[in-house]
Amino acid sequence: MTHTTGAAGAAGDPPYLRIVATIRRRIADGELTPGDRVPSTRQIAAEWGVALATATKALTTLRLEGLVEARPRIGTVVAGSTPAAPARRRPSPAPDTEPELTLDRIVRAAVEIADAEGLAALSMRGVAARLGVAPMSTYRYVPSKEELVLLMADAAYGEESPTDAGADAADSTTAAAEDWRARVEVGARTLWRIYRKHPWLARIGSLTRPLLVPNLMVHGEWMLGALDGHGLDPTALFDIHVLLYSHVHGLAGHLELEADAEATTGQSEDQWMDSRAPVLRELVDSGRFPTFAKLVGSFEDGYDLRLDTLFELGLRALLDGLTPVVEGPGRSHGPGPAPV
Incomplete structure (x- = not known):
């Protein structure tokens, strides 16, 4: 243009x-x-x-x-009430202060x-x-944008701490050992709220190259403390911690991806899906994917992908499966896979 x-x-x-x-x-x-x-x-x-x-x-x-x-x-x-446009002013080339x-x-x-x-x-x-x-x-x-991003991440992770929401569970070592699942839920939901507020955080760092910033370590210490004291060997304990973190971090990555896609295309998620309706119909009518076609046909208004719901569903499934691993055989909160 x-x-x-x-x-x-x-x-x-x-x-x-x-x-x-x-x-x-x-x-x-x-x-x-x-x-x-x-x-x-x-x-x-x-x-x-x-x-x-x-x-x-x-x-x-x-x-x-x-x-x-x-x-x-x-x-x-555009602001809710737009004031009259001010007279155009030329900025001074070098402000005094x-x-x-x-x-x-x-x-x-x-x-x-x-x-x-x-x-x-x-x-x-x-x-x-x-x-x-x-x-x-x-x-x-x-000194650089890279250093600034690390400072931003540290500030964002520091806006909320699991110790605030789970102070009662943190009062004693005994409580920490007995209520590990409640403490993990507090830690995971605290992180999810932070990612919800700052979706760009999920674009920084990875499981293989984690961010080593103090305020993220606060969240990690909370989760590790919740899992400690159950006889897990160090590798198993850390594996479980990384698995739980990856659930939160992985889902959160889609928050920023969707925001980027909307900014690039100018279409909301619903508008984008509507524009792909002919392609979807062709796949359904092809007869090659009967289970997919049956499910799509069962939705009155289409499938509503809700990341908050998926976060809770995944967290519950992970904790159900990990309970016998953390607590040992015979003390599960519910059905789950055999200990590994």
């Missing part, structure tokens, strides 16, 4: 101001109304041919004007960007633009 100057910005303006002017005009003309999503940083970067940092600066300018607001996992939308900058402000701004736009939209320049400081200022506090 080719963008012109004039009402959408003067030719001599920096690129981000021309983007701001165009989106501002769309809002003023009613093309974008309160609650409508405005282009994401990635969409702006592709449409205008600018860097992500420039796109972030444009959205930050609109946000500071009160025209748009960021909503986690939705993106940036900058807002006070701290490491905590940098990390919080970075988390806000990742929550609203996804981890792919994060850049050091974009964080600086959001904070209204010079592009290189953030490097005085964080």
